[in-house]
Every structure is written in structure tokens, then in C-alpha cells.
Amino acid sequence: MDKVKRLVAERSVVIFSKSSCCLSYAVNILFGELGVNPLVYEIDQDPDYREIEKALMRLGCNAPVPAVFIGGKLVGSTNEIMSHHLSGDLTKMLVQSHALNKY
Numbered sequence: 001m002d003k004v005k006r007l008v009a010e011r012s013v014v015i016f017s018k019s020s021c022c023l024s025y026a027v028n029i030l031f032g033e034l035g036v037n038p039l040v041y042e043i044d045q046d047p048d049y050r051e052i053e054k055a056l057m058r059l060g061c062n063a064p065v066p067a068v069f070i071g072g073k074l075v076g077s078t079n080e081i082m083s084h085h086l087s088g089d090l091t092k093m094l095v096q097s098h099a100l101n102k103y
Contacts, residue, residue, distance in 0.1 A: 001055040003048070008069045012099035013038035016056055016067040019045065023078045024066040030085065036099050038068075071097030 008014050013031065017024035019042050031038050043049040043065065053064040060074055061067045068075045070093045075081060084090035094100035 001058065004052060004055045004059065007039065007041055008072055011039040012071060012097040013094070014069045015040045016052065016065055016069075017042050018065045021065050027066045027068060027078055027081055030081065034091070034094065034100065036094055038099070070094065070099065 004016075013036055015024070015028060015031065015038050017028060017040050028038075028040055043052045046052060056064045056067045059067075061077060063077050066077055066081075068077070068081050075084065075093065081090065084093065091100065
């Protein structure tokens with residue numbers, strides 16, 4: 001849990017991902033197209049990835065990856081990110097967290 005909290009505190013946008021997960025890939029591409037440079041942490045590259053998965057689930061993630069944090073807060077996984085994107089709220093969150101300079 002400490003590793004997850006430390007990583008989330010380091011950057012405005014953190015995406016916990018797995019290198020083999022197509023949904024993680026799609027979310028990473030979306031943020032790149034929006035002009036955001038998130039910290040993408042590939043949990044399957046970490047020897048403690050099972051502990052990271054458990055920590056993410058305890059924090060409220062429905063699925064361990066992708067898990068997106070913006071401004072230190074869990075926003076959610078693919079469904080939540082896409083819903084926020086389609087409503088325009090994702091851009092607002094990114095601007096508020098200083099991950100994106102718009103408006």
C-alpha cells in the first residue's frame with residue numbers, strides 16, 4: 001500500500017497498468033492524445049505486483065488495472081475514464097490537477 005501511495009503522490013496523473021492489458025493500453029493512448037504525460041506503472045514488471053493489485057483493490061478499484069489516479073485521487077478504471085472523457089469532465093480534472101494546460 002505504501003508503494004501505491006508514494007507513486008500516486010509523485011505525479012498529477014498515475015496509471016497502474018499491465019503490459020499485456022489491452023484496456024490499459026487504450027487508457028494510456030487516450031491520455032497521450034490529450035497531451036498528458038502520466039506516470040505509467042507497469043505492475044507486472046514489479047516482483048511485488050500481487051501486493052500492488054491487492055492495495056489497488058483495497059483503495060476501491062473494481063479491477064486492478066488500469067487504475068487511474070488524478071491529483072492523488074482514484075478516478076477509476078476504463079469505464080470511469082471513458083465516461084469522464086465523453087462528458088468533458090476528464091479534461092476539467094486534468095486542468096485542475098495541473099496535468100493539462102487548457103482554457
